[in-house]
Amino acid sequence: MSEKLKISIKNLNVFYAEKQALFDINLNIMEREVTSLIGPSGCGKSTLLKCLNRMNDLIDICTMDGQVMIDGANINTPDQDPVLLRSKVGMVFQKPNPFPKSIYDNVAYGPRLHGMAQSKDELDSMVIKSLTRAGLYDEVKNRLFEAGTGLSGGQQQRLCIARALAVNPEIILMDEPCSALDPIATAKIEELIEELKRKYTIVIVTHSMQQAARVSDRTAYMHMGELIESGFTKNIFSNPQHQKTQDYITGRIG
Amino acid sequence: MSEYKDHIVKSFDDDIENIKQLTTQMATLVEEQFKLLYHVIDTASPATIEDILDNEPRLDQYDAEIRDAVITIITLRAPIAIDLRASLTALRISTDLERLGDYAKSIAMRVAALETIPDTNIKNDILRLLTLVQTQMKDVIDAYLSKDIKKAEIVRKNDLMIDEKYNLVYDVIVDQIKDKVPKLKLLTYTKLLFAIKTLERAGDHICNIAEEIHFIVTGEDISTTKKPSQSIEKSLEGINK
Ligand SMILES: Nc1ncnc2c1ncn2[C@@H]1O[C@H](COP(=O)(O)OP(=O)(O)OP(=O)(O)O)[C@@H](O)[C@H]1O
Ligand SMILES: [Mg+2]
Numbered sequence: 001m002s003e004k005l006k007i008s009i010k011n012l013n014v015f016y017a018e019k020q021a022l023f024d025i026n027l028n029i030m031e032r033e034v035t036s037l038i039g040p041s042g043c044g045k046s047t048l049l050k051c052l053n054r055m056n057d058l059i060d061i062c063t064m065d066g067q068v069m070i071d072g073a074n075i076n077t078p079d080q081d082p083v084l085l086r087s088k089v090g091m092v093f094q095k096p097n098p099f100p101k102s103i104y105d106n107v108a109y110g111p112r113l114h115g116m117a118q119s120k121d122e123l124d125s126m127v128i129k130s131l132t133r134a135g136l137y138d139e140v141k142n143r144l145f146e147a148g149t150g151l152s153g154g155q156q157q158r159l160c161i162a163r164a165l166a167v168n169p170e171i172i173l174m175d176e177p178c179s180a181l182d183p184i185a186t187a188k189i190e191e192l193i194e195e196l197k198r199k200y201t202i203v204i205v206t207h208s209m210q211q212a213a214r215v216s217d218r219t220a221y222m223h224m225g226e227l228i229e230s231g232f233t234k235n236i237f238s239n240p241q242h243q244k245t246q247d248y249i250t251g252r253i254g
Numbered sequence: 255m256s257e258y259k260d261h262i263v264k265s266f267d268d269d270i271e272n273i274k275q276l277t278t279q280m281a282t283l284v285e286e287q288f289k290l291l292y293h294v295i296d297t298a299s300p301a302t303i304e305d306i307l308d309n310e311p312r313l314d315q316y317d318a319e320i321r322d323a324v325i326t327i328i329t330l331r332a333p334i335a336i337d338l339r340a341s342l343t344a345l346r347i348s349t350d351l352e353r354l355g356d357y358a359k360s361i362a363m364r365v366a367a368l369e370t371i372p373d374t375n376i377k378n379d380i381l382r383l384l385t386l387v388q389t390q391m392k393d394v395i396d397a398y399l400s401k402d403i404k405k406a407e408i409v410r411k412n413d414l415m416i417d418e419k420y421n422l423v424y425d426v427i428v429d430q431i432k433d434k435v436p437k438l439k440l441l442t443y444t445k446l447l448f449a450i451k452t453l454e455r456a457g458d459h460i461c462n463i464a465e466e467i468h469f470i471v472t473g474e475d476i477s478t479t480k481k482p483s484q485s486i487e488k489s490l491e492g493i494n495k
Contacts, residue, residue: 210332237334239473250337251266252259 006031006171006201007052012066014047014056021047023225025066029218034193034202036212036233039222040248045205048222049173052203053089054082070171087114090164094176096156098148098163103140106148106159107131110167126166134162135192154185161192172196174204178211190215209249213237221245223254258336258401269327270337273344274399276323280316280351281395283309287358288388294362295381298370306362313355320348339473343466347398350459350466354391357456361449368442373430376446379423383453386416390460397464403471409464416457423450 007029014022022044029035037045047056054075056062068075075085087110098106107127110116117123127144131137136158140151148159157177164172174193178186193202193215206212212219213233220230221244229242240246247254261267287309293302324341327333333341371377390409397405424447431443465477 209334213334238338240335246335247259250333250335251261251263253262254259 004031005029006070007203008067008069008072009048009051010067010069012048012051012064012068014044014051014062014064016059017061021225022051022064025227027220027227027230029201029203031201032197032199033217034197034204034215035218035220036216037203037205037220037222038207038209038212038248039228040254041207043222044225045222046175049091049175049203049205052171052173053086053091055086055091057082087167088169089171089173090167090169091173092157092160092164092175092177094179096153096160096180098151098156098159100147100149102145103131103148103151103159104144107162107166109163114167116167130162130166131159133165133196134158135188135195136162152185154181154188157181157185157189158192161189161196165196169200171201171203174202176205176207179207186211209237221248223248266331266337269323269331270333270340273320273323273327273341276316276320277344277347277351278395278399280313280320280348281391281398283313283316284351284354284358285388285391285395287313287355288384288391291358291362292381292384292388295365295371295377295384298366298368300366303362303366306359310355310359313352317348317352320344336470336473339470343470347463347466350462354456354459357452357459361452364445364449368445371446372439372442376423376426376430379419379426380446380450380453383416383419383423383450386412386419387453387456387460390416390457394460394463394467397467401467401471403468406464406467410461413457413461416454420450420454420457 005028007027009025009027009029012022012025013020025048037048039045050056051064051068052070052075056064064076070085070089073080099109101109104127107130108117108123111123111126117126128137131140136155139155140159148156151159157180161172161177178189181189190211193204196202197217204212204216206215216233218231219233219236221228221236221240221242223244229236229240229245236245237249240249244254246252261270287306290302290306290309293299294306324344327341328338331337365371371380390412393405393412394409396402397409427443427446427450431440435443462477465475468474468476
């Protein structure tokens with residue numbers, strides 16, 4: 001753990017039209033750590049995650065105030081380019097969503113969009129490197145030009161991770177990346193997260209308490225749009241300080 | 255955190271409750287053993303010693319049942335936070351209870367071998383020491399059932415009374431040994447020393463349970479490294495003089 005601040009969320013309020021979804025969120029996310037966001041359905045985890053790469057810009061009725069700072073810079077100022085931001089902050093979704101293209105093209109998509117490769121060889125090596133980092137290369141190296149949608153669910157999810165890695169992000173956001181996967185595919189993704197955190201800052205939303213406990217260094221518990229408690233995962237799970245956190249993680253009626 | 259709400263999955267509550275029940279039953283049986291021990295010391299009744307011996311296997315059985323229940327709950331429910339602490343701590347509490355039961359038995363056997371305690375004053379002192387242990391036992395069960403850390407704290411503090419009483423009785427016995435005990439009776443008095451030492455240790459195990467109750471409720475580990483058996487050394491040093 002580097003103890004270096006990567007993302008700082010300050011007094012963040014988010015609204016969908018009239019309805020407030022996040023209330024005065026303050027949270028620090030450390031570089032090269034895994035931070036998990038947990039909490040009951042509808043508490044605002046995905047909304048918070050999407051604030052970190054301005055995905056909410058794409059929703060007309062969504063407005064916000066407060067600040068999200070990455071490396072000390074406010075990501076919502078007009079001079080910040082959201083497309084560039086999203087290459088720095090990659091995202092992996094709950095349902096694997098490969099493009100209806102070949103495995104190769106799925107991964108090459110980002111580098112092509114950002115003009116990152118100067119030659120075919122360079123692009124090839126970017127694709128191979130990303131697939132390798134995502135722990136998928138060996139399984140697909142003989143069928144790189146087959147459709148990505150033809151892979152198993154777990155492989156598709158790792159393909160999406162490879163796609164996110166291809167643009168050299170610094171931060172990876174994962175919204176319930178394993179909820180559609182079996183225990184083996186889940187274990188592979190968790191192992192991958194462990195591997196990836198050496199290089200990337202990872203924020204993961206999960207509904208599995210055990211997964212949060214296994215993969216994350218720090219955990220933040222949210223409830224009805226508020227951040228109730230955050231801290232080292234070990235402390236949150238062994239001895240939460242707030243009744244609401246305890247009720248939630250131990251499966252009590254809240 | 256003071257509130258204990260029900261689990262959404264009701265059978266989870268049943269499993270936690272089951273562990274609590276077994277632990278309480280085991281503790282109550284230990285309480286019973288000490289009550290029988292009182293009678294043994296007081297009257298040297300052989301029948302009562304039989305009762306103590308008869309109860310012994312039931313304590314082992316509770317110990318096994320608690321371990322089973324804890325393994326099951328950990329395997330099937332993956333408890334966390336307070337549920338995990340309550341489950342794991344049950345194992346430690348049952349170990350303490352098992353030891354307490356052992357102590358009651360071994361004191362009873364030792365005292366039984368004496369037939370009578372030669373000195374009524376000493377006998378009454380030992381009975382008073384035992385009464386203190388019994389009170390602590392009752393209070394710790396109470397604290398466990400009500401998950402009351404204040405009561406648990408009182409138990410921890412009151413252990414001092416056992417220590418003090420132990421030191422007092424110890425001095426009385428050692429004085430006897432030094433002054434007027436005939437060589438033939440020396441063994442008897444040594445056995446009494448061991449008996450009171452065992453009662454003092456019983457107090458420590460009750461104290462452990464009180465600490466474990468504190469841990470269940472707060473997650474804070476306050477178990478201090480137990481004062482080593484300074485009094486054993488003291489026993490030897492007193493006798494050698
Ligand atoms: N596009 C949207 N338009 C309007 N309201 C929305 C929109 N997206 C989310 N919300 C509302 O914002 C609140 C937070 O939703 P969000 O998706 O962030 O929750 P969540 O914690 O991710 O839940 P889940 O665990 O079910 O995914 C909810 O009340 C939801 O109905
Ligand atoms: Mg969500």
